[in-house]
Amino acid sequence: xxxxxxxxxxxxxxxxxxxxxxxxxxxxxxxxxxxxxxxxxxxxxxxxxxxxxxxxxxxxxxxxxxxxxxxxxxxxxxxxxxxxxxxxxxxxxxxxxxxxxxxxxxxxxxxxxxxxxxxxxxxxxxxxxxxxxxxxxxxxxxxxxxxxxxxxxxxxxxxxxxxxxxxxxxxxxxxxxxxxxxxxxxxxxxxxxxxxxxxxxxxxxxxxxxxxxxxxxxxxxxxxxxxxxxxxxxxxxxxxxxxxxxxxxxxxxxxxxxxxxxxxxxxxxxxxxxxxxxxxxxxxxxxxxxxxxxxxxxxxxxxxxxxxxxxxxxxxxxxxxxxxxxxxxxxxxxxxxxxxxxxxxxxxxxxxxxxxxxxxxxxxxxxxxxxxxxxxxxxxxxxxxxxxxxxxxxxxxxx
Amino acid sequence: xxxxxxxxxxxxxxxxxxxxxxxxxxxxxxxxxxxxxxxxxxxxxxxxxxxxxxxxxxxxxxxxxxxxxxxxxxxxxxxxxxxxxxxxxxxxxxxxxxxxxxxxxxxxxxxxxxxxxxxxxxxxxxxxxxxxxxxxxxxxxxxxxxxxxxxxxxxxxxxxxx
Numbered sequence: 001x002x003x004x005x006x007x008x009x010x011x012x013x014x015x016x017x018x019x020x021x022x023x024x025x026x027x028x029x030x031x032x033x034x035x036x037x038x039x040x041x042x043x044x045x046x047x048x049x050x051x052x053x054x055x056x057x058x059x060x061x062x063x064x065x066x067x068x069x070x071x072x073x074x075x076x077x078x079x080x081x082x083x084x085x086x087x088x089x090x091x092x093x094x095x096x097x098x099x100x101x102x103x104x105x106x107x108x109x110x111x112x113x114x115x116x117x118x119x120x121x122x123x124x125x126x127x128x129x130x131x132x133x134x135x136x137x138x139x140x141x142x143x144x145x146x147x148x149x150x151x152x153x154x155x156x157x158x159x160x161x162x163x164x165x166x167x168x169x170x171x172x173x174x175x176x177x178x179x180x181x182x183x184x185x186x187x188x189x190x191x192x193x194x195x196x197x198x199x200x201x202x203x204x205x206x207x208x209x210x211x212x213x214x215x216x217x218x219x220x221x222x223x224x225x226x227x228x229x230x231x232x233x234x235x236x237x238x239x240x241x242x243x244x245x246x247x248x249x250x251x252x253x254x255x256x257x258x259x260x261x262x263x264x265x266x267x268x269x270x271x272x273x274x275x276x277x278x279x280x281x282x283x284x285x286x287x288x289x290x291x292x293x294x295x296x297x298x299x300x301x302x303x304x305x306x307x308x309x310x311x312x313x314x315x316x317x318x319x320x321x322x323x324x325x326x327x328x329x330x331x332x333x334x335x336x337x338x339x340x341x342x343x344x345x346x347x348x349x350x351x352x353x354x355x356x357x358x359x360x361x362x363x364x365x366x367x368x369x370x371x372x373x374x375x376x377x378x379x380x381x382x383x384x385x386x387x388x389x390x391x392x393x394x395x396x397x398x399x
Numbered sequence: 400x401x402x403x404x405x406x407x408x409x410x411x412x413x414x415x416x417x418x419x420x421x422x423x424x425x426x427x428x429x430x431x432x433x434x435x436x437x438x439x440x441x442x443x444x445x446x447x448x449x450x451x452x453x454x455x456x457x458x459x460x461x462x463x464x465x466x467x468x469x470x471x472x473x474x475x476x477x478x479x480x481x482x483x484x485x486x487x488x489x490x491x492x493x494x495x496x497x498x499x500x501x502x503x504x505x506x507x508x509x510x511x512x513x514x515x516x517x518x519x520x521x522x523x524x525x526x527x528x529x530x531x532x533x534x535x536x537x538x539x540x541x542x543x544x545x546x547x548x549x550x551x552x553x554x555x556x557x558x559x560x561x
Contacts, residue, residue: 035433039481051429364465
């Protein structure tokens with residue numbers, strides 16, 4: 001507030017409690033308030049004509065609103081629908097049109113952009129009001145609602161969290177996203193911005209008394225300690241945080257029992273050459289085996305037990321190769337309809353072609369099958385419970 | 400509205416620092432100034448009440464009226480009584496009525512009767528209850544001394560816009 005022409009001297013000693021009682025919406029904008037003072041007096045015992053003075057002003061348009069998020073902290077499993085509930089209250093003193101918007105927010109600080117680990121491209125989110133207001137529409141296309149003084153509009157926005165993701169091709173448990181719900185006071189349902197009365201308007205004596213000025217009066221929206229949606233802007237917003245709960249497959253790359261190392265992400269594949277036509281048997285001592293996961297590079301250090309002492313088995317035609325796929329569901333929920341696909345002829349080990357049949361399958365979930373034309377192994381594992389581990393071991397002869 | 404504008408023009412000609420209106424007669428002049436009453440936070444954590452030129456007035460705001468009387472005649476003015484109904488859509492702010500050399504009384508019955516606050520009662524649900532500031536319908540200042548030729552006096556009070 002601009003304070004000028006202060007006349008404190010006039011009221012020296014006055015102490016008037018300002019806090020007072022709270023008014024909800026209060027006197028309607030445009031109401032004329034008139035103070036009428038009358039003076040009676042006598043001169044030399046004779047009553048004189050009464051004097052009257054009126055002073056009037058118009059109550060200005062106080063645009064004020066509150067928004068709350070009734071949803072709390074939410075969790076969502078991909079593929080499920082999620083509903084956010086918002087309540088917008090017109091705390092001003094005139095019926096007001098609001099534009100509703102919903103957007104991704106990078107984080108709890110209210111920056112309207114993508115950036116959360118679980119952000120999705122928001123589909124067209126429709127809103128529906130509860131109670132007497134039955135308006136419906138699309139928030140993302142600019143939803144508008146007129147709320148009378150002191151009334152509240154409760155609305156919901158529902159969408160389905162997708163099974164396919166915008167961020168990469170995967171999502172992991174505990175990914176999260178924030179939605180920024182905004183309500184802006186606007187002049188009409190085309191979204192015309194309201195310009196509050198300027199300082200010049202407010203300092204004009206004629207306007208003060210006779211014009212209905214516009215004043216933004218809403219509080220700041222506190223998003224987080226680091227950022228706010230400033231007060232007195234005609235815009236108010238709230239952020240909802242949602243955590244994605246999903247299954248999460250990992251393996252233990254270095255065998256330390258910890259499945260959370262960065263290199264543990266996703267199912268693991270071990271490829272070991274057991275023997276080849278030159279080295280007829282391999283030394284099965286664990287110290288002599290090396291497994292390769294992420295790179296899928298087959299470069300065993302198995303030493304040859306019965307062949308040349310320094311010979312390392314090779315993936316040459318006729319070699320027996322053992323594949324092991326391991327995957328632990330380290331997520332928050334059971335995974336259903338799990339299917340593992342393994343391209344046996346994938347880049348780094350494309351020399352290892354299956355003989356066309358599997359041998360010595362050992363699998364904890366489902367039965368492996370091979371698509372010989374595509375050199376792809378498929379295991380339909382069904383449901384893999386949280387914390388359960390899938391192990392699929394099979395052998396193949398290099399063609 | 401014409402009346403309002405006319406009054407404003409007069410006040411501006413008079414170069415008043417605030418929004419004001421006045422009516423002049425030969426003997427005694429009555430004039431009202433209107434202010435916005437705000438609480439200003441000071442650096443030391445305390446706050447003070449200031450009367451400022453209003454920039455806007457919305458519900459919850461407090462409006463202070465300063466009522467000035469000046470004897471411009473050539474005889475003393477006696478038994479001066481100022482009566483001010485609390486405007487519609489406002490409530491009287493407790494303790495805000497002031498005025499030198501005046502006794503201040505209030506009404507809770509639209510000005511039919513006046514009394515000091517401790518003697519004012521209202522009826523609610525058949526019970527007689529002490530009146531509070533929000534019940535006041537009128538404020539009256541009775542000046543306890545005459546206004547001599549050339550003298551001026553002022554009173555004031557504050558309302559809060561509902």
